[in-house]
Amino acid sequence: xxxxxxxxxxxxxxxxxxxVLNCSFTDSAIYNLQWFRQDPGKGLTSLLLIQSSQREQTSxxxxxxxxxxxxxxxxxxAASQPGDSATYxxxxxxxxxxYQLIWGAGTKLIIKP
Amino acid sequence: NAGVTQTxxxxxxxxxxxxxxxxxxxxxxxxxxxxxxxxxxxLKLIYYSVGAGITDKGEVPNGYNVSRSTxxxxxxxxxxxxxxxTSVYFCASRPDSRYGYTFGSGTRLTVV
Numbered sequence: 001x002x003x004x005x006x007x008x009x010x011x012x013x014x015x016x017x018x019x020v021l022n023c024s025f026t027d028s029a030i031y032n033l034q035w036f037r038q039d040p041g042k043g044l045t046s047l048l049l050i051q052s053s054q055r056e057q058t059s060x061x062x063x064x065x066x067x068x069x070x071x072x073x074x075x076x077x078a079a080s081q082p083g084d085s086a087t088y089x090x091x092x093x094x095x096x097x098x099y100q101l102i103w104g105a106g107t108k109l110i111i112k113p
Numbered sequence: 114n115a116g117v118t119q120t121x122x123x124x125x126x127x128x129x130x131x132x133x134x135x136x137x138x139x140x141x142x143x144x145x146x147x148x149x150x151x152x153x154x155x156l157k158l159i160y161y162s163v164g165a166g167i168t169d170k171g172e173v174p175n176g177y178n179v180s181r182s183t184x185x186x187x188x189x190x191x192x193x194x195x196x197x198x199t200s201v202y203f204c205a206s207r208p209d210s211r212y213g214y215t216f217g218s219g220t221r222l223t224v225v
Contacts (some may be wrong), residue, residue, distance in 0.1 A: 004155065034213055043117075043203060046213035088129070089155065100171060102212075103155030 002027040004092055006104035014112050015082060021075040021107045023090035028068045031093035035064050035075050038087045038106065047088075048075070080111045115139050115171075119217035126194040126224045134189040134220050136204030142215070143169050144207050145187040147179065149200040150219075156203065161189055194224045 003026045012020050013034055023033070032051045036044040048057045048064040050073070056065040056071040087108045091101040118134045137172050148156040158171030162181040167169065176198060178190040187206075191198060204217040 001134075020157045029208070036214075039151070040217075043216040043218040044205075044214075047201075049213040091156070099155070099156050100161070103157075105153060 002030075002094055002102045003090065004087075004089060004090060004104040006060050008106050008107060009105065010110070012112060013080060015080060017078065017080050018076070019079050019080055019109075021077070021088050021090075021109070023073040023075070023104055025037075025071045025073075025102070027030050027094075028071055029094070031066065033064075033066055033073050033090060033092045034101070036089045038089060042090065045089045059076040063094075067097040075107075082113050083107055085111045117204055117215050117217035119208055119220050121220060122190070122218065123221050124223070126191075128194060128196065128224060130194050131190070131192050132194070134202055134204075134222075134223075136187045136189065136217060137185050138187075138204075138215070139185065140205040140206065140208075140215065141184060142206035142208050143184070144209060145181065146205045146214070147177070147187070147189045148171065148203045148205065150203060151200050159189065159202075162199065173197075191222075198225050199223065199224045 005024045034049045035047045049068045050057050058079040059064045066073045087106040089106040091103045115140045134158045147159040150156045157173045159177050159180040162168045165184050168179050168181050202220045205214045207214045
């Protein structure tokens with residue numbers, strides 16, 4: 001059974017720092033992996049989608065990497081800003097069914113001005 | 114372009130009542146999903162649809178029903194509400210499995 005874990009559950013860093021959020025999964029047979037951002041009381045915003053054949057994706061100050069063999073993905077945020085404060089969730093699509101996402105519980109990120 | 118629209122945003126139900134959570138998307142996406150998110154937990158899939166007239170169960174379908182009569186609409190029906198259904202419900206869509214998801218802003222449901 002696929003399980004997705006995000007550690008730490010919460011992270012607080014000063015503005016301007018570069019930081020890394022971690023996501024691990026137990027079954028390497030994934031179709032793709034996605035990172036989302038969730039703001040309080042709001043929906044989820046898709047940040048980056050990495051197909052199983054890819055190693056990384058970049059969007060602005062965000063870079064996500066994927067290492068299927070080790071069951072890990074990282075989300076790198078460069079030059080963090082207070083507006084980056086949110087909960088970041090990762091989710092994997094199962095290899096045998098690309099319809100269903102298996103979600104981590106998220107990392108709550110606070111960027112201190 | 115409104116994206117994915119969910120109504121209502123908040124609702125309080127009494128045990129045993131029924132209601133329908135509405136979800137509409139204007140992006141002509143084939144795939145639509147209903148998730149629930151409990152505090153401190155990841156999202157869990159309730160039902161999904163890969164096109165009009167096609168629906169299938171996810172991880173936690175018990176107590177819910179869906180229909181997909183049009184591409185745009187994917188309502189979620191709760192019958193005989195129970196306190197265990199207190200949660201935040203998210204609807205999402207995407208064109209097909211190659212693409213990322215677009216989420217609605219959610220419906221916060223409390224059953225008392």
